[in-house]
Amino acid sequence: xxxxxALTSARQGRLYPAVILDGGDVETRKRxxxxxxxxxxxxAAPEARPCGVCRHCRRIVWPGSGTxxxxxxxxxxxxxxxxxxxxxxxxxxxxxxxTAQVSPFxxxxxxxxxxxxxxxxxxxxxxxxxxxxxxxxxxPRNFLLLAPSRLDLLPTLRSRSLAVFLGAAEPVDPAxxxxxxxxFTAAATAYATSGAPIYLLGAAAALAGAGGWExxxxxxxxxxxxxxxxxxxxxxxxxxxxxxxxxxxxxxAESLLESPALRLRGIAADRILEGLVARHLA
Ligand SMILES: [Zn+2]
Numbered sequence: 001x002x003x004x005x006a007l008t009s010a011r012q013g014r015l016y017p018a019v020i021l022d023g024g025d026v027e028t029r030k031r032x033x034x035x036x037x038x039x040x041x042x043x044a045a046p047e048a049r050p051c052g053v054c055r056h057c058r059r060i061v062w063p064g065s066g067t068x069x070x071x072x073x074x075x076x077x078x079x080x081x082x083x084x085x086x087x088x089x090x091x092x093x094x095x096x097x098x099t100a101q102v103s104p105f106x107x108x109x110x111x112x113x114x115x116x117x118x119x120x121x122x123x124x125x126x127x128x129x130x131x132x133x134x135x136x137x138x139x140p141r142n143f144l145l146l147a148p149s150r151l152d153l154l155p156t157l158r159s160r161s162l163a164v165f166l167g168a169a170e171p172v173d174p175a176x177x178x179x180x181x182x183x184f185t186a187a188a189t190a191y192a193t194s195g196a197p198i199y200l201l202g203a204a205a206a207l208a209g210a211g212g213w214e215x216x217x218x219x220x221x222x223x224x225x226x227x228x229x230x231x232x233x234x235x236x237x238x239x240x241x242x243x244x245x246x247x248x249x250x251x252x253a254e255s256l257l258e259s260p261a262l263r264l265r266g267i268a269a270d271r272i273l274e275g276l277v278a279r280h281l282a
Contacts, residue, residue, distance in 0.1 A: 003032055006164045010039040011046045016162035018132050018143045020117070022150045024166035026215045029146040030062055032166055033113045037077055040142055041107040056107050075105040079113040086216070086266060088116060093124040097131050100141055109140035117145035118152035118217065125154045132160050148217045172220075172227045180209050180224065181231035188232065188281060192245075200281060204273040207256070213269035219260050225273070226256040252280035 009015040021032050038050030038057045050057050059074040063081070078099060083092040096112055104110050114120065120128065132143070143161075147153055150163045183206035191199035210224035230253050233241055241249075255276050262272050 001162060001164050003035075003164055003166060006036060006162070007039050010036055011049050013046075013140065015040065015142060017141060018145065018157075018161035020145045020147060020150050020153065020158065020161045020163040022147050022163065022165060025220050026212075026218060028166050030115075032164070033144045033146055034060060034062065036144060037111040037113065037142075040109060040111050040140070041074070041076060043107075060111075074107070076107040076110045077113075078111075079115055082116045082119045086119065087121050088114065088119045088124055090121055090123040090127055093120065093127050097127060100131060101137075103137075104139050109142065111142050111144065113144045113146065115146055116215075116217075117157075118147040118149070120153075122154070125157050129154070129157055129160060172223050174227075176210075176224060177227045177231055180206060180228035181235055183209065184228050185232040185235040189237065191281060197282075200278050201274060203281060204270070204277040207273050207277070208270055216263045217260065219257075221269070222256050222259050226253040229253040229256065248280050252276060255280065 003021075006015065006019065015036075019036070021029050021036070023029075024032070035050060038052070038060050041056040041060065042049040042051050043054045043056055044051035052058075056074060056076075059072045060077045061072045063079050078096060080088060080092060080096045082088045093114075096114075100110060100112060114128070128143070145153065145157070145161060150158055150165075153161075184203055187199045187202035187206050190196070191203065207225040207228060210221040210228070212218055212221040212224075229249050233246060233249055236245070259272050259276070263269060
């Protein structure tokens with residue numbers, strides 16, 4: 001199913017209790033979860049949901065993203081974020097499920113979002129599953145499970161959920177690549193002429209400018225960094241660049257694209273970037 005179809009089901013009050021939102025990047029998944037939650041709890045006429053202005057819609061925001069210093073909060077909308085370094089614990093999951101035992105405070109139902117469902121421990125996923133299998137409470141209760149891929153979830157959890165695919169991760173934006181490529185080229189050229197290690201760190205820091213490193217599963221910052229390294233070959237003063245330099249940059253770009261796997265082993269993104277830049281440029 002796609003998102004528009006899921007929104008239609010939500011308007012008609014026919015949405016599955018558990019919905020997996022997978023694909024896209026982190027921001028795409030968050031936006032989809034908010035839109036679905038607003039549609040489920042909005043008090044406008046069904047066809048106008050989400051209206052975006054009612055007391056429910058306005059307060060359904062991602063935690064910590066309140067603007068203008070106001071922290072919006074809706075008691076019937078909760079987000080469970082990864083609480084441990086690499087996982088979402090069973091304790092945190094149980095705490096969320098306890099809230100799901102009570103009646104809604106204000107809205108006609110409740111919406112619970114698991115922000116990184118792929119990081120649920122086996123025990124946490126089973127606690128959630130047990131909850132989904134319990135007899136229905138009187139008011140609607142929806143769980144939105146966000147993950148890069150539905151294949152990252154337990155098969156039992158998948159079989160209990162409606163999967164909504166949000167599309168492939170967004171392609172790399174050339175406008176975002178350009179400034180990274182320019183600062184990377186400047187640092188790499190300074191290193192080549194001076195041999196001072198500080199410029200290697202500068203080159204790594206330039207690539208770190210891609211941003212979005214907090215999600216260890218996201219391939220997007222790595223794709224952006226790799227694109228910046230490739231673009232640097234066209235920005236080098238005195239093109240065409242020597243074959244040795246060209247080979248080194250191509251190898252660096254390739255290593256960057258393979259790096260999400262390292263990141264998943266718990267190595268910090270800056271450490272990986274510094275290591276790769278030193279290996280290929282020095
Ligand atoms: Zn509304």
